[in-house]
Amino acid sequence: MYADIYDKIKADPEFQTLIKQKRRFSLILTFITLTVYFSFILTLAYAPSVFAAPLFEGSVISIGIPVGIGIILIAFILTGIYVKKANTDFDAILNRLKDDVGVKHD
Amino acid sequence: MIKMFLLALASISAFAEAFSGDVQKQDLNISAIVMFVIFVGATLLITYWAAKKTATAKDFYTAGGGITGFQNGLAIAGDYMSAASFLGISALVYANGYDGLIYSIGFLVGWPIILFMVAEKLRNLGKFTFADVASYRLSQKPIRILASFGAIATVTLYLIAQMVGSGKLIQLLFGLDYEVAVILVGILMILYVTFGGMLATTWVQIIKAVLLLSGATFMAFMVMKNMNFSFEKLFSTAVDIHPKGIDIMAPGSLISDPVSAISLGIALMFGTAGLPHILMRFFTVSNAKEARKSVFYATGFIGYFYMLTFIIGFGAIVLVSTNPEYLEAGKSLIGGNNMAAIHLSHAIGGDLFLGFISAVAFATILAVVSGLTLAGASAISHDLYANVFSDGSHDEKKEMRVSKIATVALGVTAIFLGIAFEEQNIAFMVGLAFAIAASANFPILFLSIYWSKLTTRGAFYGGSLGLATAIILVLVGPIVWVQILGNAEAIFPYKYPALFSVSIAFIGIYFFSVTDKSQRAKDEEAAFEHQFIRCETGIGSEGASGH
Numbered sequence: 212m213y214a215d216i217y218d219k220i221k222a223d224p225e226f227q228t229l230i231k232q233k234r235r236f237s238l239i240l241t242f243i244t245l246t247v248y249f250s251f252i253l254t255l256a257y258a259p260s261v262f263a264a265p266l267f268e269g270s271v272i273s274i275g276i277p278v279g280i281g282i283i284l285i286a287f288i289l290t291g292i293y294v295k296k297a298n299t300d301f302d303a304i305l306n307r308l309k310d311d312v313g314v315k316h317d
Numbered sequence: 318m319i320k321m322f323l324l325a326l327a328s329i330s331a332f333a334e335a336f337s338g339d340v341q342k343q344d345l346n347i348s349a350i351v352m353f354v355i356f357v358g359a360t361l362l363i364t365y366w367a368a369k370k371t372a373t374a375k376d377f378y379t380a381g382g383g384i385t386g387f388q389n390g391l392a393i394a395g396d397y398m399s400a401a402s403f404l405g406i407s408a409l410v411y412a413n414g415y416d417g418l419i420y421s422i423g424f425l426v427g428w429p430i431i432l433f434m435v436a437e438k439l440r441n442l443g444k445f446t447f448a449d450v451a452s453y454r455l456s457q458k459p460i461r462i463l464a465s466f467g468a469i470a471t472v473t474l475y476l477i478a479q480m481v482g483s484g485k486l487i488q489l490l491f492g493l494d495y496e497v498a499v500i501l502v503g504i505l506m507i508l509y510v511t512f513g514g515m516l517a518t519t520w521v522q523i524i525k526a527v528l529l530l531s532g533a534t535f536m537a538f539m540v541m542k543n544m545n546f547s548f549e550k551l552f553s554t555a556v557d558i559h560p561k562g563i564d565i566m567a568p569g570s571l572i573s574d575p576v577s578a579i580s581l582g583i584a585l586m587f588g589t590a591g592l593p594h595i596l597m598r599f600f601t602v603s604n605a606k607e608a609r610k611s612v613f614y615a616t617g618f619i620g621y622f623y624m625l626t627f628i629i630g631f632g633a634i635v636l637v638s639t640n641p642e643y644l645e646a647g648k649s650l651i652g653g654n655n656m657a658a659i660h661l662s663h664a665i666g667g668d669l670f671l672g673f674i675s676a677v678a679f680a681t682i683l684a685v686v687s688g689l690t691l692a693g694a695s696a697i698s699h700d701l702y703a704n705v706f707s708d709g710s711h712d713e714k715k716e717m718r719v720s721k722i723a724t725v726a727l728g729v730t731a732i733f734l735g736i737a738f739e740e741q742n743i744a745f746m747v748g749l750a751f752a753i754a755a756s757a758n759f760p761i762l763f764l765s766i767y768w769s770k771l772t773t774r775g776a777f778y779g780g781s782l783g784l785a786t787a788i789i790l791v792l793v794g795p796i797v798w799v800q801i802l803g804n805a806e807a808i809f810p811y812k813y814p815a816l817f818s819v820s821i822a823f824i825g826i827y828f829f830s831v832t833d834k835s836q837r838a839k840d841e842e843a844a845f846e847h848q849f850i851r852c853e854t855g856i857g858s859e860g861a862s863g864h
Contacts, residue, residue, distance in 0.1 A: 212857075213847070213851070213856055213857040214847060216856055216857075217846070217847045217850040217851065217856070217857075220850055220854060220856070221846065221850055230853060233853070237433040237434065240429065240433050241429075241430060241433045241434065244426060244429045244430060244433070245430075247426075248422070248423075248426045248582060248586070249579065249582060251422065252419075252423075252572060252578040252579070252581070252582050253575060253578060253579070255419060255568050255571075255572040255578060256572050256573070256574060256575040256577075256578040257575065259567065259568040259572075260567075262415075262567060262568050263566070263567030263568065270549060271549065271552045271553045271556050271563065271566060272548065272549060272552050272566065273415065273566040273567055275415055275418075275566070275567060275568060276415070276418070276552075276566070279415075279418040279419065279422055280418075280624060282422050282425075282426070283421075283422060283425055283620040283623060283624060284620070286425055286426055286428060286429050286616055286620060287613075287616050287617050287620050289429050290428065290429050290432050290612055290613045290616045290617075291613055293429075293432055293433060293609070293613075294432070294609045294610055294612075294613045297437070297605075297606075297609055298606050298609060298610070302605075302606060305853075305854060308854070309854065309856070314856050317604065317606075
């Protein structure tokens with residue numbers, strides 16, 4: 212029952228641009244997440260001594276600890292960036308498109 | 318309703334009797350019992366309230382779809398932060414230091430991937446279960462059978478692990494018999510889910526998340542206060558005390574070779590994105606916006622919690638491992654390393670705080686098993702009963718009844734399996750659950766959303782291959798083949814099969830899809846376009862029409 216609306220939206224060049232932007236944005240963030248995590252565990256597998264080194268001369272805190280805490284923070288920050296962009300910029304364009312085809316939105 | 322209250326009363330009095338019978342046997346912590354009874358009472362009141370609001374199938378499966386992003390974020394955190402991760406990760410930090418952090422990070426990084434790849438698409442395409450999404454444009458029967466099999470297998474393995482863990486924990490904390498503890502957990506979870514459905518389950522999870530986060534925050538704060546808020550002092554004191562010395566600050570033996578490292582990473586990332594009880598939570602919010610916010614909040618809470626467990630583990634090294642009050646024969650912890658966080662709560666807050674943390678640990682178990690049971694029951698009633706056996710021509714009342722019967726059946730099964738597996742080595746179960754979720758549930762879900770050429774044949778054969786590979790490789794791997802079955806050498810050398818089983822699933826799905834030249838395959842590809850637009854816009858999705 213939504214077939215007409217879907218076809219109308221699809222024909223809109225602005226929708227096509229939005230889709231490309233969204234896809235690019237999520238791919239970049241996914242790529243960053245995977246790179247950060249797999250660099251971390253591959254370093255653990257191949258060169259664990261890198262993380263065992265002290266943070267600074269005379270400290271017992273190893274480099275691995277701020278790196279690990281940093282990854283947790285990065286994961287949180289990346290989700291924040293995504294939600295901000297998707298819920299404001301992308302959704303604004305989407306709501307405009309929905310207005311054009313007469314679909315209600317919030 | 319009256320029946321429910323009677324049942325509730327019966328369970329509380331059974332609980333009290335069980336305690337009075339055990340007084341001489343074990344040191345009883347009155348504050349723990351009082352706090353636990355308050356928790357159970359409050360959650361049963363919530364269940365009573367939720368039961369009145371749960372009239373339709375939509376209410377039962379998704380709490381009516383009216384949960385906010387923030388509430389859902391807390392509930393997801395409550396679903397994901399199990400007693401095993403609270404006690405297990407702090408125990409891992411207590412025993413090995415840094416390795417505990419590596420483990421936590423693996424469990425966290427699945428969340429950004431879920432957000433970027435599946436969260437909003439699930440919300441826009443699905444109704445009650447992830448099989449709704451996977452079977453959106455494919456043949457209902459084969460896909461739902463496979464998806465529900467994956468869901469039920471994941472849920473059951475996870476549930477057994479939680480039941481056995483909870484039985485042992487409650488035995489230690491409250492002095493209850495193992496069987497009594499397992500039955501008590503089972504009865505409470507059946508009550509929450511059968512009567513209160515998703516609404517009660519959600520609020521039990523939210524309350525538990527708030528209690529657990531506050532308790533853990535207080536513990537970490539008191540540890541740091543003891544150390545004059547200096548991390549340098551905390552870590553150097555721990556290094557001086559710990560038998561492994563400075564090695565606890567460095568990566569140990571958790572990750573040994575690159576294949577295991579990548580395989581574990583894949584299992585944790587894609588497994589999290591294939592856990593049915595987690596995926597189901599995205600149907601409780603009204604739209605994609607709230608679905609995204611849920612993951613943001615959940616990632617924040619879960620990440621914060623993992624940081625706290627790291628401090629708690631080190632705090633236990635400093636404050637517990639030298640105190641003879643908590644040691645057996647002056648060396649090992651009373652009750653094992655898993656009790657590190659529990660002993661620490663006593664060391665910093667006395668009997669009262671120990672009681673609080675014990676009650677929180679119990680609450681944690683209840684919240685996690687309730688979410689699991691609801692997801693398992695939904696796979697049985699919504700996927701198998703309504704869409705496979707009744708060809709979708711069922712009535713909603715019957716489906717609701719089936720879901721409640723399924724809940725009771727799953728609960729009773731969980732109680733029996735929990736008791737049967739008491740003395741078994743269940744270490745492989747959570748790993749196997751993640752492997753199945755990553756190798757069967759996730760590839761079908763992911764490709765159904767993103768790949769236009771996915772066909773029913775490809776999803777069914779490829780998904781089945783992934784599922785079978787995951788199970789077989791775990792069975793012939795080091796944990797089951799050597800440690801449990803006692804063979805000398807493992808046929809498959811790696812503990813984590815995900816790298817292999819996930820690859821086989823994707824390759825199998827690809828191969829059986831592109832070689833599918835049937836008319837059905839052509840129709841399925843043609844249907845992708847509209848699915849894609851609905852997926853991106855939410856137009857036509859469940860719950861969106863009301864806005």
